[in-house]
Amino acid sequence: xxxxxxxxxxxxxxxxxxxxxxxxxxxxxxxxxxxxxxxxxxxxxxxxxxxxxxxxxxxxxxxxxxxxxxxxxxxxxxxxxxxxxxxxxxxxxxxxxxxxxxxxxxxxxxxxxxxxxxxxxxxxxxxxxxxxxxxxxxxxxxxxxxxxxxxxxxxxxxxxxxxxxxxx
Amino acid sequence: xxxxxxxxxxxxxxxxxxxxxxxxxxxxxxxxxxxxxxxxxxxxxxxxxxxxxxxxxxxxxxxxxxxxxxxxxxxxxxxxxxxxxxxxxxxxxxxxxxxxxxxxxxxxxxxxxxxxxxxxxxxxxxxxxxxxxxxxxxxxxxxxxxxxxxxxxxxxxxxxxxxxxxxxxxxxxxxxxxxxxxxxxxxxxxxxxxxxxxxxxxxxxxxxxxxxxxxxxxxxxxxxxxxxxxxxxxxxxxxxxxxxxxxxxxxxxxxxxxxxxxxxxxxxxxxxxxxxxxxxxxxxxxxxxxxxxxxxxxxxxxxxxxxxxxxxxxxxxxxxxxxxxxxxxxxxxxxxxxxxxxxxxxxxxxxxxxxxxxxxxxxxxxxxxxxxxxxxxxxxxxxxxxxxxxxxxxxxxxxxxxxxxxxx
Numbered sequence: 001x002x003x004x005x006x007x008x009x010x011x012x013x014x015x016x017x018x019x020x021x022x023x024x025x026x027x028x029x030x031x032x033x034x035x036x037x038x039x040x041x042x043x044x045x046x047x048x049x050x051x052x053x054x055x056x057x058x059x060x061x062x063x064x065x066x067x068x069x070x071x072x073x074x075x076x077x078x079x080x081x082x083x084x085x086x087x088x089x090x091x092x093x094x095x096x097x098x099x100x101x102x103x104x105x106x107x108x109x110x111x112x113x114x115x116x117x118x119x120x121x122x123x124x125x126x127x128x129x130x131x132x133x134x135x136x137x138x139x140x141x142x143x144x145x146x147x148x149x150x151x152x153x154x155x156x157x158x159x160x161x162x163x164x165x166x167x168x
Numbered sequence: 169x170x171x172x173x174x175x176x177x178x179x180x181x182x183x184x185x186x187x188x189x190x191x192x193x194x195x196x197x198x199x200x201x202x203x204x205x206x207x208x209x210x211x212x213x214x215x216x217x218x219x220x221x222x223x224x225x226x227x228x229x230x231x232x233x234x235x236x237x238x239x240x241x242x243x244x245x246x247x248x249x250x251x252x253x254x255x256x257x258x259x260x261x262x263x264x265x266x267x268x269x270x271x272x273x274x275x276x277x278x279x280x281x282x283x284x285x286x287x288x289x290x291x292x293x294x295x296x297x298x299x300x301x302x303x304x305x306x307x308x309x310x311x312x313x314x315x316x317x318x319x320x321x322x323x324x325x326x327x328x329x330x331x332x333x334x335x336x337x338x339x340x341x342x343x344x345x346x347x348x349x350x351x352x353x354x355x356x357x358x359x360x361x362x363x364x365x366x367x368x369x370x371x372x373x374x375x376x377x378x379x380x381x382x383x384x385x386x387x388x389x390x391x392x393x394x395x396x397x398x399x400x401x402x403x404x405x406x407x408x409x410x411x412x413x414x415x416x417x418x419x420x421x422x423x424x425x426x427x428x429x430x431x432x433x434x435x436x437x438x439x440x441x442x443x444x445x446x447x448x449x450x451x452x453x454x455x456x457x458x459x460x461x462x463x464x465x466x467x468x469x470x471x472x473x474x475x476x477x478x479x480x481x482x483x484x485x486x487x488x489x490x491x492x493x494x495x496x497x498x499x500x501x502x503x504x505x506x507x508x509x510x511x512x513x514x515x516x517x518x519x520x521x522x523x524x525x526x527x528x529x530x531x532x533x534x535x536x537x538x539x540x541x542x543x544x545x546x547x548x549x550x551x552x553x554x555x556x557x558x559x560x561x562x563x564x565x566x567x568x569x570x571x572x573x574x575x576x
Contacts, residue, residue, distance in 0.1 A: 027230055062192075070223070074223055079210060080220065088202055100175075137357060137378045
């Protein structure tokens, strides 16, 4: 009986894992910055949100994504609401892609992801620069965009394994 | 054509408005809510400000806890890379420490003089107190270079408070919560610091690059060719944002065929900060002499001045004491040396005496030897009427000249 209950709680935790990881990633910003590698950074929350929103994952609540955005803004020091807006726009874009796609294809999704993150990063850069007078390095944004795009395929495979494990 | 446009609109509308069973809010609501929050946070309402402070407090603490495993990894990584250069660093540090020790005394005196001169220029005395703060969040983001410290308005931290790593400037506070504060590092693109470049004495403004170094953005009289590598850069205090005279880094001139760049190599390594010092400044205005006369009952500024004088006296007394001590030591040394000289003199004279005695003994011995041999030739006797009396000097002369009798 006890083992059944522990198995149950584990499966519950497992099904909420993406949201849990999203919150950890925005609180911790794990991006290997401490390695001190020049010209290397990527946006893990973008990949995670795009993937699970595209898959219409049942525990991926938009409200929680919105809250994760608020937390990210607080941690990074951006004006409150910027990341929430970005995350919500990713969700909207994936929702649109879902609506117009009959047969999903990984490569198409991948390039659509590039388009969306480029648009969102441009929007972020413009809002911060024009309305909040932040000095930002455009090169850093481009590099981040590029690596986020590259890492998408890698993380998609991991997330697919996770989904497979969940279905099993 | 119309149909495809309709499809597009339907897809967009569905994306923004359709809620699946799990969703409590539509995306359009959340997008509007985000925009509303962005506007509110830029308007700086008091309620929003307190709400933001509350959120910050919770999020920073949570971020600190969540970052513990990554920080452990980070520390391990840095630790391992530190060990590889450990011995060389130790040797370098030892040399530097000795150099610094010798500079310390003179810098104390300069500091005091500086304080005194500032008092003469300004109409207030600023007394500062540095408090230690722990860095609880440092993500080293490539976009914004900032850190979160565990001291806030509760500890008298204000916006603009200068933050130090030892005595080097690392940044200033840009956001204050009750128990935490955000520090904008000098390496951030948004950081601008008025500085003086020494020994050329050029006023400039340095800005962050988003990397590990800064760059000179503006110079008062245009970019000069006089600037040399390794010139020292410290805050000028212009604009009263930063205190003057705080060391920042060294100048690095990077030249290629077309351009010449002036970079700033910061003294402090911002990626390895764990603890920093926040300087709490308390400004006390100095009363003019007329005000002083009129307002004797409120002696606070007077007391401050008195305190400075007391400090001055203390330093003078300390210096005097040091000199006295040194003097005593020198006197003792002189006494010891004098007694040594005296002893040597005594020894010398006794040796001289011995030598003299030895010479006398030697002459005597020579006379006795010759006396045995030639005494009969010089002694006056029945057979030798030309001889001399035994104890007379003539006799001695005669013996010494081996019996030859020299007449007057």
